[in-house]
Amino acid sequence: MDKIEIIGRQTLKGDVRISGAKNAALPLMCASLLTDKEIILKNIPRLGDIATMISVLEHLGAAIHWKSHDIISLNVAHIETSEAPYDLVRKMRASILALGPLLGRYGQAIVSLPGGCAIGVRPIDIHLKGFEKMGAHITIDGGNIHAKAPQNGLQGCDFHFPVVTVTGTENMIMAAVLANGVTTLTNAAQEPEINDLCDLLVKIGADIHNDLKGTITITGVSSLNGAIHSVIPDRIETGTYCVAPLMYGGDVTLHNTDPSYLNSFLDVLKSIGAIIKTTDDSIYVSHPGHSLKSFDISTSPYPGIATDLQAQLMALMCVCKGTSTVLENIWENRFMHVPELRRFGANITVEGHKAIVEGQYPLKAAPVMATDLRASVSLVLAALAAEGKTVLNRVYHLDRGYENFEHKLRSCGVHIERKPNHTPSVNLVQTIAS
Numbered sequence: 001m002d003k004i005e006i007i008g009r010q011t012l013k014g015d016v017r018i019s020g021a022k023n024a025a026l027p028l029m030c031a032s033l034l035t036d037k038e039i040i041l042k043n044i045p046r047l048g049d050i051a052t053m054i055s056v057l058e059h060l061g062a063a064i065h066w067k068s069h070d071i072i073s074l075n076v077a078h079i080e081t082s083e084a085p086y087d088l089v090r091k092m093r094a095s096i097l098a099l100g101p102l103l104g105r106y107g108q109a110i111v112s113l114p115g116g117c118a119i120g121v122r123p124i125d126i127h128l129k130g131f132e133k134m135g136a137h138i139t140i141d142g143g144n145i146h147a148k149a150p151q152n153g154l155q156g157c158d159f160h161f162p163v164v165t166v167t168g169t170e171n172m173i174m175a176a177v178l179a180n181g182v183t184t185l186t187n188a189a190q191e192p193e194i195n196d197l198c199d200l201l202v203k204i205g206a207d208i209h210n211d212l213k214g215t216i217t218i219t220g221v222s223s224l225n226g227a228i229h230s231v232i233p234d235r236i237e238t239g240t241y242c243v244a245p246l247m248y249g250g251d252v253t254l255h256n257t258d259p260s261y262l263n264s265f266l267d268v269l270k271s272i273g274a275i276i277k278t279t280d281d282s283i284y285v286s287h288p289g290h291s292l293k294s295f296d297i298s299t300s301p302y303p304g305i306a307t308d309l310q311a312q313l314m315a316l317m318c319v320c321k322g323t324s325t326v327l328e329n330i331w332e333n334r335f336m337h338v339p340e341l342r343r344f345g346a347n348i349t350v351e352g353h354k355a356i357v358e359g360q361y362p363l364k365a366a367p368v369m370a371t372d373l374r375a376s377v378s379l380v381l382a383a384l385a386a387e388g389k390t391v392l393n394r395v396y397h398l399d400r401g402y403e404n405f406e407h408k409l410r411s412c413g414v415h416i417e418r419k420p421n422h423t424p425s426v427n428l429v430q431t432i433a434s
């Protein structure tokens, strides 16, 4: 497995172009299952998770090709099979997003039940309850979800989400666009990625009204067209690069982004002393040159502070003056980065879903291990402020969600290098040995 080495105590200066949002691109790609016409998506990031989604969709019958570096064409003239097997789903939980569109267009689906992951149990019970409310018959057999729509197709319904769920909302929207009648979703997720999905679906002929306050009304139509659509900028990647120059100093301008997706996050950065200037599509972040103040955050669904930025903000707390706290309200196990941050010398105590960070304990480089996507990037941020050379292992987590990661940091002056692992894989060693 590759490693990344980062030389610490570095100030950043430069410009970063933000990529398209991974968590918007994945449902948009699944929406291609709803129509036999071509969907062209622009601003698609080249990431591990996108490659996995391409494999899932190709398995189901999609013809997919890259038209340029960041433009992809998807065409599902026929659904070849309605089964997404474990081997693909286990690589990426977002594969569950195939379930709604398959049920809507094909009337049945078999999708492997995703297991837990590093950040929590991650149930999908609400997705399944929603499909049942639309008349689907759901059983779990052999680790697979078997879902079957009634003979005359899914039926519109009123469904209240007991918990705000992002992919649950996306799955229900995609199931409802071809259903009979009207579906009204309440307590639906309001993340910008949901609105991006609705925008594409409306372009291809769906009838959707999103009040942007948690109620989404979908009137089923009989068929859908093709469209060209550009994926929104990645707000989590944006937030991550906002934190980078605050770790040890510097200033960075982020381009091709949308600051309005990050209002509560940027308010926090301003409140601790960071200098932030925004335009419609850029953010300038500068360190004030003196200690940043400690702060408290509590993660919540959009428009609150995103759980996907919690680990990065915790790394920032380590260099702020005084005591900061984190309340993680979305994922029950999303403190896996804490033991790794402690390896740098950070003083962090965890009490249930609360973490208390005593700032400005001197950070020293250490070999550390990534446990999930956002945890790994928080370790790189800590490494920027640490004295010495940090070695980050299990880099594949980063590759799932951060496009051109080292290149973007290097263009801001960071000494960061990937060390490819040329050790033969276990299989190869076994082959040679046998």
Ligand code: EPZ
Pocket: 023, 026, 094, 120, 121, 122, 123, 124, 125, 126, 127, 128, 163, 164, 165, 166, 167, 168, 307, 308, 329, 330, 331, 373, 374, 401
């Ligand atoms: C999405 O995951 C994101 N993934 C996650 O980003 C993100 O952390 C999460 O939303 C929260 O913002 C994608 O968009 C592909 P949820 P999702 O369903 O949809 C509970 C990253 O780093 N719940 O909104 O799987 C659940 O346990 C990833 O890019 C149920 O109880 O998350 C959690 O507490 C990681 N039953 C809460 O809802 C259900 O059926 C929110 O989860 C579904 C969810």
